[in-house]
Amino acid sequence: MAVGTQRKAIGELRLVDLRRTYDDFVAVDGINLDIPPSSFFALLGPSGCGKTTTLRMVAGLEEPSSGRIFLGADDITNTRAYQRRVNTVFQSYALFPHLNIVDNVGFGLRQLKVPNWRVKAMEALELVKLADRAKQRPRQLSGGMQQRVALARAIVNEPDILLLDEPLGALDLKLRREMQVELKRIQSEVGITFIHVTHDQEEAMTMADTVAVMRAGSVEQLGSPAELYDNPATAFVANFVGKSNLLPIEVGTVGAGLVKVASHGIELTVDSAQFPDGQTTGLQLGIRPEKLRLITDADATLVNRLPGQITDVSFAGVSTTYLVKMAWGQEMEITQPNDGSARAELGQSVTIGWDPHHCFVVGA
Ligand SMILES: Nc1ncnc2c1ncn2[C@@H]1O[C@H](COP(=O)(O)OP(=O)(O)OP(=O)(O)O)[C@@H](O)[C@H]1O
Ligand SMILES: [Mg+2]
Structure with missing residues (x-):
């Protein structure tokens, strides 16, 4: 698949003492994380622990109160959102209802006047196994398919990092499990670093290479799913993960x-x-x-x-x-x-x- 094989240098993300406060409330309390290139990384934690705030700082949608963000060798802390090689997939996939699927996926490239935008959009649709639906409208697709279109739309820009904020939250359980397998396959095919936010421990465990368990703005433990399960470092992790x-x-x-x-x-x-x-x-x-x-x-x-x-x-x-x-x-x-x-x-x-x-x- 061209979208995947063309890519070579893929970013490593480093968060250094990253902090975000709202008045005197600390939403993210000095996080340090090294996220290896091409990995499937999960941020797992209960509601309100600061997962979305962390992602939004990486995306450039939220300004850190202090700390730095590095992508590869570059300090991107003050780089504008649209200049970062980072894309986000949200829970609500917000496709354009009046555009067909391939036009939805190619929309951004077309705006940038990329000449072969349609070819690239079709490649991204093949990756999510929806090439045969290219001419249909979003409303003709199931929720899971629409989520895959949203994913194709993010991948087509060839970001170094893809941020996924509870992307499967709107799907029913069975579809959710199917999409977990799909997402994992797509990540290993394109080799982009995926940072997946979820409060579902089973989802984080089955999908991610590395999981950061967050609690009240801090990372409580970082490890592989098996490490977290077999050797939880705290009582919180012992009860949140399994x-x-x-x-x-x-x-x-x-x-x-x-x-x-x-x-x-x-x-x-x-x-x-x-x-x-x-x-x-x-x-x-x-x-x-x-x-x-x-x-x-x-x-x-x-x-x-x-x-x-x-x-x-x-x-x-x-x-x-x-x-x-x-x-x-x-x-x-x-x-x-x-x-x-x-x-x-x-x-x-x-x-x-x-x-x-x-x-x-x-x-x-
Ligand atoms: N713009 C804001 N103004 C004030 N407080 C905020 C703002 N954005 C987030 N917060 C607070 O920061 C904390 C972390 O929010 P965040 O959205 O990062 O949580 P989360 O881990 O993504 O939770 P969820 O699983 O419910 O999505 C919450 O207590 C939230 O109320
Ligand atoms: Mg959130």
């Missing part, structure tokens, strides 16, 4: 190998590699629901065990999720594959267990 059961722990000395800790007076074992550097107080042990087991005789070797009573059973076909109430009132969530092993019933007394290597430790 689900976690968190137990307060008291810790003695942390040596090498396996370490003994106590939670609610029960001795538990954790891999010392899980401990944040030097910290031994105010810690919580985290276990993902699918890492817990309902203990049967066959799991006799699991060293970490907690007794409890089942207070909820929800069957979901491939798996069943139980809530197990501990003596101290906490309900632990546990998900078991429906692989033929015995299921437990509401009200049953059970013991749950987990492997010392299948848990993590975060600050409280």
